[in-house]
Amino acid sequence: MLHSLKRFCSRYPVTALFLAVAVGLFLAVQAYRISHRTSGQNGFDDALWKLGAVQPLVFVHDHPLIEEKDYPTGGPFDLWAGEWWRILVSGFHHGDILHLVMNCVAIAFLGHLIEPVMRRWVYVLFLILATFISLLPEYYWEHYPVGLSGAAFAMFGMLILLRQTNEHIAEVFTEREIHWGLGWLFLCFVLTYLGIMNIANAAHVAGFLYGLLAGVVLINQSRFASLLRYAFVVSHLLLIPATWLICHPYWNGKYYWYLARHSDDLDQRIAYLKKGVELSPGEPKIGAELALSLYRTEKVPFDSWETILQSLKRNRSYEKGVDLARLIWKQFDSDEQKAKALKKMSEIFGSESEAWSDRLQLAQTEMVQTDAPPSGVSDGPTGDLLFLNRSNSQKKSLKPRDLTAPPVDPGSPQSAVEGVTL
Numbered sequence: 327m328l329h330s331l332k333r334f335c336s337r338y339p340v341t342a343l344f345l346a347v348a349v350g351l352f353l354a355v356q357a358y359r360i361s362h363r364t365s366g367q368n369g370f371d372d373a374l375w376k377l378g379a380v381q382p383l384v385f386v387h388d389h390p391l392i393e394e395k396d397y398p399t400g401g402p403f404d405l406w407a408g409e410w411w412r413i414l415v416s417g418f419h420h421g422d423i424l425h426l427v428m429n430c431v432a433i434a435f436l437g438h439l440i441e442p443v444m445r446r447w448v449y450v451l452f453l454i455l456a457t458f459i460s461l462l463p464e465y466y467w468e469h470y471p472v473g474l475s476g477a478a479f480a481m482f483g484m485l486i487l488l489r490q491t492n493e494h495i496a497e498v499f500t501e502r503e504i505h506w507g508l509g510w511l512f513l514c515f516v517l518t519y520l521g522i523m524n525i526a527n528a529a530h531v532a533g534f535l536y537g538l539l540a541g542v543v544l545i546n547q548s549r550f551a552s553l554l555r556y557a558f559v560v561s562h563l564l565l566i567p568a569t570w571l572i573c574h575p576y577w578n579g580k581y582y583w584y585l586a587r588h589s590d591d592l593d594q595r596i597a598y599l600k601k602g603v604e605l606s607p608g609e610p611k612i613g614a615e616l617a618l619s620l621y622r623t624e625k626v627p628f629d630s631w632e633t634i635l636q637s638l639k640r641n642r643s644y645e646k647g648v649d650l651a652r653l654i655w656k657q658f659d660s661d662e663q664k665a666k667a668l669k670k671m672s673e674i675f676g677s678e679s680e681a682w683s684d685r686l687q688l689a690q691t692e693m694v695q696t697d698a699p700p701s702g703v704s705d706g707p708t709g710d711l712l713f714l715n716r717s718n719s720q721k722k723s724l725k726p727r728d729l730t731a732p733p734v735d736p737g738s739p740q741s742a743v744e745g746v747t748l
Contacts, residue, residue: 334434340449341437345430348418348474351377352426355419378415380405380470385587401580402470410569413465417457419472429474436481439495443488444544452540455562456480460533464526465572471526476533482507483537484544491545579606586615595619603637610644613637617650627654631667635674638682651686 335342358373359365375381384400405412420426441449460476486504489496511534514525543558575581582602586595599616606612617634621627634651641647658664668688672679683689 334438338434338438338441340446340453341434341441344437344453344474345433348420348426348430351415351418352420352423374416374419374472375404377419378412379419379472380412380416380465382470401468401578401584402465403584405465405573406575406581406584408573410573413461413569413572414454414458416470416472417461417474417477420474421472425473429478432478433474433481436478436485439485439499440481440488443492443495452480452484453477455565456533456536456540459536459565460529461526462568462572463528463532466575467528468578469526469528471529473526473529475526476529478533479507479511479530480533480537480540483534484541485537487538487541487545577605579603579609579612583609583612583615586619592619592622596623603633607637607640610637610641610647613641614644614647614650617654621654626663627657628663628666628670630654631658632670632674635671639674648686652688655686655688 354377355370355373358376359369362369362373364370364372371381375383380402381404382400383403402412420429444452457474457477460480461471464471485495485499489499511530514523514530515527517523518525518527539558543555546554548554579602582598582605586598586602589595589598596616596619599612599619602609602612603616613633614637617630617637620630620633624630631651631654634647634654638644638647638651655664655667658667668679668683671682675682
């Protein structure tokens with residue numbers, strides 16, 4: 327076996343090096359977990375992140391009364407900070423030993439057919455670009471894939487074309503292998519749809535299409551072949567704006583929340599948060615932070631009151647939003663202000679207004695304890711205001727109409743959204 331491995335490395339050095347990087351990173355992840363005594367999925371994700379992979383991150387606050395994992399609003403902050411190289415590194419990481427072995431076997435088989443018929447430097451660029459390009463659509467959908475399967479499907483797609491002009495490839499890479507590859511591509515969609523496995527199907531399809539396109543360019547013998555190859559090479563410049571957009575996802579409300587967290591200007595922070603709420607109305611922390619930021623600007627907090635009520639309408643199980651609404655309500659110190667605030671509640675909640683009034687305990691007069699400074703005292707970051715101490719009083723039963731939604735699924739921060747089209 328060792329002799330066969332040495333022979334493979336000497337005959338197909340690019341493919342061997344490609345796989346060696348993947349195996350090396352997998353071993354490095356295991357060594358990191360052992361040295362840092364981490365276990366479970368969180369320990370594995372932390373190891374991937376420390377070793378260069380893109381991972382979803384959250385803002386963590388040092389406060390004893392709240393656990394951020396209950397509402398993991400976050401994103402690939404390192405990627406949004408410009409660390410685009412993490413996309414490529416993620417391709418060389420793998421989820422487990424089976425994932426690694428399957429990809430290594432596939433790439434070894436496909437690579438031993440492709441490497442001899444391509445210039446070495448062209449083959450290196452193809453593998454790197456295939457890995458990188460295949461992962462880009464996954465980040466558009468806010469997925470965090472790892473693995474070389476996208477590159478493997480790019481090699482698979484290329485061989486479908488190369489076999490048309492290379493007899494040796496046609497003898498080894500037969501119709502049976504094509505049917506197996508296409509069948510696996512389809513099966514991955516089925517497994518994902520049924521919830522059996524979470525598979526990066528967008529990466530598979532993107533890699534497959536890229537490989538087909540590269541194959542068309544390589545086998546083309548028409549009089550336009552040179553022009554086609556030139557256009558193909560130049561088209562890779564599109565990776566620059568594509569990668570820039572992935573690092574600056576202006577379609578993602580959480581990205582604006584991230585920008586708001588890094589802005590020292592209160593007005594700019596509010597503008598970012600408003601855009602964030604508009605794009606991601608089901609993210610409770612964005613609505614809460616907008617209400618808190620508006621709260622800092624108002625002597626009478628009507629805008630922040632409306633904002634937190636709208637957020638609660640969409641995210642009924644967000645108890646910290648309930649605490650925040652109580653805090654804001656306590657700032658209405660006249661009957662006229664309270665009447666206006668109740669009218670706004672009626673407009674937002676309609677027939678549920680009375681039940682919501684009970685849930686928010688609007689009839690009570692005690693102040694909700696908070697770590698926050700009074701309105702107008704500070705224009706610094708609003709993070710501390712998120713951590714409000716819950717009232718010790720027993721909440722009134724809201725039966726038969728229960729205004730809360732099921733607990734938030736940590737894997738889907740928007741699972742508590744009701745009646746909102748996102």
